[in-house]
Amino acid sequence: MPPGDLAIWFFIFAELLAFGIFFVAYAFARAHNVELFNESQQHLNIASGAINTLVLITSSYFVVRAVAAIRQNLARECARWIAAAIGMGGVFLVIKVIEFHAKFSAGISLSTNTFYMFYLSLTIFHFMHVILGMVILAAVMLKARSGGYSGENHAGVETGASYWHMVDMVWIILFPLVYVIH
């Protein structure tokens, strides 16, 4: 059995499928319109995308530490690691909002062109998943803090952790695909 609740894995696979379809659709839409995509892509802020990758990877690592902590029955330490991961999620959102703000004030919208349609919908769709992931992690953190998990019984921590890693995983592909590869 995979770590955590089996139900979350159905959810994770469905999410991966949805993102996967979007990634492939992006690649084929690009193939029909290479110049437009290459030109528009130059206006993206690669640094902000890269920093956000580092931020998410780090927060995923914190979540790994939280799981390791609860397995040793260290509930408070577990809650602290999750809090750190949520904090990194917050940093991701702030950087993303700054990036969106720059794009929106440049008058870019979903209807600007096909590239921006994909760029905005993929990143906004992912943005919502970061928020959902943070909500799940916050619920896990509160339960951990109030002593709801132990060395033996911590499926809930693994459930939240698995979802958060999925959010990280999707961004690891999204960043090179949309920001770097041309």
Added chain:
Amino acid sequence: MDTVHRPHFIRSSTIVWLALMFLTLITYAIGEAKLGGWGVMLMVLGTAVIKVQMVSDHFMGLRRTRWLWRGIVLGWLLLVAGLVTIAYLSAVK
């Protein structure tokens, strides 16, 4: 199961984390240098595939489960990466 909460589990996760950070920086450098072409594309996409697999194996911990679960994620990854590669190569010529 007893190995998972020993310090060396944490140490190996830390190494994976550092490796992921390092690979991200390489991708970033390629992006800033505005390198293009199908060789670069394969390298960057390959890096992403390796990174996802590292997260799946080590962070999600699917390495320790039945191959089915690991296989679903790996299958998804290879399918997406494969189709993306086909799409890119179909446009290069």
Added chain:
Amino acid sequence: MLYKSQAVAKPYFIAAIGLFVGQILFGLIMGYQYVVGDFLFPAIPFNVARMVHTNLLIVWTLFAFMGAGYYLIPEEAETELFSPKLAIIMFWIFLVAGALTIVGYLAVPYATLAQMTGNDILATMGREFLEQPLPTKVGIVIVALAFLFNISLTVLKGRKTSISLVLLLGLWGLAIFFLFSFYNPSNLVLDKYFWWWTVHLWVEGVWELILGAMLAFVLIKITGVDREVIEKWLYVIIAMTLITGIIGTGHHYFWIGAPEYWQWFGSVFSALEPIPFFMMTVFAFNMVNRRRREHPNKAATLWALGTGVMSFLGAGVWGFMHTLAPVNFYTHGTQITAAHGHMAFFGAYAMVNLTMISYAMPMLRGRSANSRSAQTLEMWSFWLMTVSMVFITLFLTAAGILQIWLQRMGSNPMSFMDTQDQVMLFYWLREIAGLVFFVGLVLYIWSFFCKKGEAHFAA
């Protein structure tokens, strides 16, 4: 039947089946008008027959949903219904309003009906499926609110289970999304938006929650599988339903004047809509295989499994077939849509209602299951209805493919009416399959009156 007040479900179920018969009769009339255009003209023109056919479908489904709510909620909440009297009053109001509406459709021209019922005060009429006159629409809201009030208070004073919460969420959503039907903007794009927010968010959103809850309830009862297992499935299924269904609304925005990006959103998310239906099928078979008791009502088990399969085929597979924007560009509004509509509505909503009625009706009549010979009859009706519906769908699909080929492709496309002449054979075959379906429906009703054999009485 564990609680006395569950008995109020009985008239709802009987009315539902009665209206279902009416729906099928008008379906047969329409099916015949497809091939003999002036059949029953001018008494029942095609557009009126079509309106009655679809409106009866909606009304009988609502009756069955409400009956299911009144039956299932007391048992789940482990308490008597808040007010059985209110439930009975609402039944008569709804039945009379529904009957008057149908009489109105048939007796006077639609425009006259609109004038008589105050459509110039608040224009809500004239939109497909939402043709009801203003007083009927207001009546539906009142009945729905009284129903929700009744069952919500029952849940509040009793045990709160996942099944009743999901059912309540679905039913509240049904009532709330119906409110969009009261707004009929003159801008055609906005008009379509609001129309879909009722129609799509019903059948590809909240109704699926009702379907999931009803199926889960029947499965718990007939299989005896642990509630926790069934509830976990239910949660995953409804989460998937809502995510894919809500953004999947975009598959109706392709050609109505909405921004182009909807072609992507609509295609991707609605392409995922079969997943919850597929999970529902796996769920039903999985639970029946893990059953911990042999319930005497075999017919209800068959219906439950059938709902899983047919909803996946009709809603999932036949929906996916034409949901991608590049495909829909050709198939939009052809007989492919009719094929999908028939199998999806029958497979998902008609069948879950028949499942519920098949399970609950014997209970309401004081036995745990009908006699063996009655059940055999009912299983015959299952196969007749299901197989003939598969054929109706296949014939309409064939008609649709031919229609697209002749009318929308090639360098020299035919006109609409010329194309219709070419696909006439399939319309004849569809009508024959429809007659078989009607025989199945008659058998279903007959099975409840079958006196042969011993009924099962032990609870």
